[in-house]
Amino acid sequence: MTEIDLSVELCGVRLRNPFILAAGVLGTTAALLERVARGGAGAVTTKSCGLQPRRGHPNPTVLPWEGGLINAVGLANPGATAMVDILAEARRRLAPLGVPLIASVFAEEASAFGEVVRILDQAEPDLFEVNISCPNVAEEFGLPFAADPVQAARATAAVRAATRRPVIVKLSPNVADICAVGRAVVDAGADALAAINTLGPGMLIDIRARAPILANRTGGLSGPAIRPVAVRCVYELSRVVSVPIIGTGGVTTGEDAVEMIMAGATAVGVGSAFYQRGMGVLEAMAAEMRAFMAEQGFGCVSAMRGLAHGA
Amino acid sequence: MAPSTHLTGRVIRVEPAGSRGVTIVSDIRLSAQPGQFVMLWLPRVDEKPFSLVDDAPMTLTVVPVGPVTRRLQQLQPGDVLYVRGPLGRGFSLAGERPLLVAGGSGAAPLAFVASRLARAGRRVTVALGARTAGELLLAQQFRAAGARLCVTTEDGSEGERGLVVSAVERLLAHGECDRVYACGPAPMLDRVAALCREHGVPGEASYEAYMRCGIGVCGSCDRGDGLLVCRDGPVFDL
Numbered sequence: 001m002t003e004i005d006l007s008v009e010l011c012g013v014r015l016r017n018p019f020i021l022a023a024g025v026l027g028t029t030a031a032l033l034e035r036v037a038r039g040g041a042g043a044v045t046t047k048s049c050g051l052q053p054r055r056g057h058p059n060p061t062v063l064p065w066e067g068g069l070i071n072a073v074g075l076a077n078p079g080a081t082a083m084v085d086i087l088a089e090a091r092r093r094l095a096p097l098g099v100p101l102i103a104s105v106f107a108e109e110a111s112a113f114g115e116v117v118r119i120l121d122q123a124e125p126d127l128f129e130v131n132i133s134c135p136n137v138a139e140e141f142g143l144p145f146a147a148d149p150v151q152a153a154r155a156t157a158a159v160r161a162a163t164r165r166p167v168i169v170k171l172s173p174n175v176a177d178i179c180a181v182g183r184a185v186v187d188a189g190a191d192a193l194a195a196i197n198t199l200g201p202g203m204l205i206d207i208r209a210r211a212p213i214l215a216n217r218t219g220g221l222s223g224p225a226i227r228p229v230a231v232r233c234v235y236e237l238s239r240v241v242s243v244p245i246i247g248t249g250g251v252t253t254g255e256d257a258v259e260m261i262m263a264g265a266t267a268v269g270v271g272s273a274f275y276q277r278g279m280g281v282l283e284a285m286a287a288e289m290r291a292f293m294a295e296q297g298f299g300c301v302s303a304m305r306g307l308a309h310g311a
Numbered sequence: 312m313a314p315s316t317h318l319t320g321r322v323i324r325v326e327p328a329g330s331r332g333v334t335i336v337s338d339i340r341l342s343a344q345p346g347q348f349v350m351l352w353l354p355r356v357d358e359k360p361f362s363l364v365d366d367a368p369m370t371l372t373v374v375p376v377g378p379v380t381r382r383l384q385q386l387q388p389g390d391v392l393y394v395r396g397p398l399g400r401g402f403s404l405a406g407e408r409p410l411l412v413a414g415g416s417g418a419a420p421l422a423f424v425a426s427r428l429a430r431a432g433r434r435v436t437v438a439l440g441a442r443t444a445g446e447l448l449l450a451q452q453f454r455a456a457g458a459r460l461c462v463t464t465e466d467g468s469e470g471e472r473g474l475v476v477s478a479v480e481r482l483l484a485h486g487e488c489d490r491v492y493a494c495g496p497a498p499m500l501d502r503v504a505a506l507c508r509e510h511g512v513p514g515e516a517s518y519e520a521y522m523r524c525g526i527g528v529c530g531s532c533d534r535g536d537g538l539l540v541c542r543d544g545p546v547f548d549l
Contacts, residue, residue, distance in 0.1 A: 027530060029530065034537060061524065063395075076523075206316070208391065
């Protein structure tokens, strides 16, 4: 039997497998990032961090529904200065495991993205991810940067100027033309794209309470219901940009991950699947991907990349 | 599947719990392990975790500590309750001669443990402690379950004067118990854990934490060691 190699390369960083803990799930503490890494992650992403501490929205903030999850946590985070310590501690814990650390950042203004990244850069994360696409703070922040190619490019350029580390920009599916945004951020210096952030926003109403259930009223959708949207976005983006894409959105099994890679993704983000399948989800997905590759005669992940596009 | 994320039911009865709290009995019927919890939603206000005192009928004991718990004191029979759950990992219910250690509002999940253990014919001892007599909760429920009760208050207003851990120390030293179930303030749980180790008695404790999702994804309730109170717990081995 041939050896199956799950490792992939993302912006010059080697990942032992393509499974990346997506931002916003479990990435709040160094201990949790280490636990997910020990649970089989190829890389781990922190919860998004901004300049100042934020409490986030009141509860309910995260709810399971029949298609996955809906959430409006509202960018709860300890602020950039406190995050430096968390990142440094996470780096120390992840180094012996060989699992790269991705620091996710957000800001209210394009210039502030650079400020956050400059602060966090001291902690030496392996990569930065720029969250320009949170759908849950529109009341305070206005429309996400990802809604407009010009704004998205400005935020990207600010980060590009603030660090020499690889920069991933996370895109929103809630736009008329995700390819226009993708092209704009790559032109502004993005080294990779992550697609997609949560879909929507959506709303659930409790008909007995006669009220929206989330305290924020609306929230982003994740989980199996959004996977076809994510696959389509990755497929379209991979036709117009040449940078690597992290395919994120509803990936729950190893075969879902293969689908994302065949759409053109280099690596795959996993988030809501931790709810469905628990802490063992990444090891299970790796086994499922290996089984598929053995069945189909693939020796490495890159051999499957973009196959859905045809010759 | 129902178009809602929460189960709905009504308050049947509200009883006083200590001098400031209430025990709310509802018509919601859950199937839960003692130690599991529900997320109780007050529409347009907030959603918070509460340990179950019983699952069928769903019963909660609430003492006023913040805006949500103060509102819950005002519930009347007929009012509607919205809950998600049962959630989390409960107590094992092992042991022939279990010792239950309850500090303050930690009595809530242990009252559920006591009634299940009593039903299984175990000889249950309860060390029930609080700062003062008015903060002792659910003593009647423990007595109704046939438990032997050792009451302590820090100010001596009821039972023995002192901390509940002194009673635990004595009971474990006499070798009367083969398993400990605890719930209460973190310093109390640390002391109980140390006593369990010292006497070679296995123990389990239910922990409290600030929670958001209750389902193991948001990362708000990391104990500090990467374990999530909402999904890996709230009950952990000591």
